[in-house]
Amino acid sequence: MGKSILVAGATGNLGKRICRELVNRNADVSAIVRADTNVEKIEVLKKMAVSVIEVNFNSLNELSEVCKEKDCVVSALAGLEDVIIDLQTTLLNAAIQGGVKRFIPSDFCTDYNHLVPGENRNFDLRRRFKAYLDTTPIQSTSIFNGAFADILKYNTPILNLKDKNIAYWGEKSDWQLDFTTMDDTAAFTAEAALDDRAPRDLQIASFQISPNELHAALETTTGQQFKIYQLSSLEDFAQFIKKQRAENPAGENELYAKWQQAQYMYSMFSTHHTHLANQHYPNVSWTNALSYIRTFAK
Structure with missing residues (x-):
């Protein structure tokens, strides 16, 4: 058996995939779960040969005991301030107390380091956690994957399969958008x-694919015509998001409020990855745009 890795958020869509990939690489994988976690989700992990450990996530000492003798803690946690800041901070402190040398935070998104604070609430939470993480002695690695490619299936403004529309903001029809499965x-x-x-x-x-390239790929794949057009300037889009947020205060307690979804779209057109590390690990085989588009567009 190889290195010992502890995963938090292992019952989520990304977390269980991370567990699977670690097991496939002969790692000794443990997943921490709450007492009320869905039994079926736990069984999925156990069938992958993942050791499932029930813990009190609010107990620093209990978490630190679980962290002992682990080589790395991976956080795939998702949530708002109570999770990304509070819970993840407890997990980090437990990892340090337990002698763990490495920590991977839940930074699975666009690289927010180049974005203006205040433009994306969820990124701001990650930025706040990072500020604390970087004051600690633990070695950390953030993985920025842009947008999950799945959003191309969900009839967003970037691609609406139902209406056969592709839209963009600003003068960004050739802007490269980052997608990772x-x-x-x-x-x-x-x-x-x-x-x-x-x-x-x-x-x-x-x-990485631009709206123009996405347009060509969709028409090639489906044999149908798609409309591509500009929605507004980025400046107008930013003002629209601010207005939408102000009019929906309840969204502050929602992980994916409509204005938060718009903030994600805005970030995709205001920054992109310029130093891809795809070749850093040669064992990873990357999904190309056409092959992915063909899985859902026919």
Whole structure:
């Protein structure tokens, strides 16, 4: 058996994939879960040969005991301040107290280091956690995967299959958008978790594709015509998001409020990855744009 890795958030879509990829690389994988975790989700992990440990996530000492003799802690936790800041901080402190040398935070998103604070609430939470993480002695690695490729299936403004529309903001029809599949993200994360020399930040993308290129790919794949058009300027889009947020205060307690979804779209057109680390781990096979599009567009 190889290195011992502890995964938090292992019952989520990304977390269970990370566990699978770690097991496939002969790691000794443990997953921490709450007492009320769905039994079926636990069984999925156990069938993958993952050791499932029930813990009190609010207990620093209990978490630190679980962290002992682990080589790396991977956080695939998702949530708002109570999770990304509070819970993840407890997990980090437990890892340090338990003698863990490496930590991978739940930074699976666009590289927010180049974004203006205040433009994306969920990124701001990650930025706040990072500020604390970087004051600690633990070695950390953030993996920035851009947007999960799955959003191309969900009839967003970027691609609406139902209406056969492709839209963009600003003068960005040739702007390269970063997309990474969950499977590719999980495989890369597993490699990084097992790599004692992994850098602080790693940018990845299964594929980068512009609205114009996406338009051509959709028409080639489906044999149908798609409309491509500009929605508004980026400046107008930013003002629209601010207005939408102000009019929906209840969304502050929602992980994916409509204005938060719009903030994600805005970030995709205001920054992109320029230093891809795709070749950092040669064992990862990347999904290309056409092959992924063909899985859902016919």
